[in-house]
Amino acid sequence: MAQVRTIAEEDAKRPNRERECLVGECTRIVNRIKTTLTRLGIRNFKPTLRQAAERPATLHTPEGLPLPPNTLAELQRDMARLGFVASQIREIEEVRQKRLEQHPETGPHAMVRLLARVVGIGLETADMLVNEGLSRPMRDRRAIARYAGLTGAPNESGAQRRERGLARAGNARVRRGMIQLAWRFLRFQKQSALTLWYRAPHRR
Numbered sequence: 001m002a003q004v005r006t007i008a009e010e011d012a013k014r015p016n017r018e019r020e021c022l023v024g025e026c027t028r029i030v031n032r033i034k035t036t037l038t039r040l041g042i043r044n045f046k047p048t049l050r051q052a053a054e055r056p057a058t059l060h061t062p063e064g065l066p067l068p069p070n071t072l073a074e075l076q077r078d079m080a081r082l083g084f085v086a087s088q089i090r091e092i093e094e095v096r097q098k099r100l101e102q103h104p105e106t107g108p109h110a111m112v113r114l115l116a117r118v119v120g121i122g123l124e125t126a127d128m129l130v131n132e133g134l135s136r137p138m139r140d141r142r143a144i145a146r147y148a149g150l151t152g153a154p155n156e157s158g159a160q161r162r163e164r165g166l167a168r169a170g171n172a173r174v175r176r177g178m179i180q181l182a183w184r185f186l187r188f189q190k191q192s193a194l195t196l197w198y199r200a201p202h203r204r
Helices: 007-038 069-102 107-116 123-134 141-148 172-188 193-198
Strands: 152-157 160-166
Touching: 007 069, 007 123, 069 107, 069 123, 107 123, 123 141, 123 172, 141 172, 172 193
Parallel strands: none
Antiparallel strands: 152 160
């Protein structure tokens, strides 16, 4: 049975989701800039560097020619857009940090701070997992797996039974975060019993 979230609980998801959209927008802008320059044979420009916004006017093609005027104007607009989106991401992160500092032991904030102390889990992942799923009253860990779509999807027909992999019928953000968390666990908790069991030769 799905429990209806309160308005405050739903509102707590918005910063993380907005940041995810803005990060995707940054990636699209950077890829567009690189594609535009690649057409002219320029491959050594990094739009994410601190002084990158000042460089388009100084770029030259391999033939030594300056950038065409329309292309230069487009790049400058893209760089301005990239800087604006990056500033919005920083604003979201600063506001979240202030809220965690002001209310460190109340509600989901305490859970976020506790999760962020685990090696391999950053503040962004902890905030997403708590507000999207872990703050819900779940019965057990299997309920969390079902909510994230990480349970199996068996196909049964008569005496035939075939496993079709993960169901993927749930919160996609929580599912991506938990899968990434599993790989980070293998990377940063190399000596744990679970990691040693996973990497044991008999499992291959």
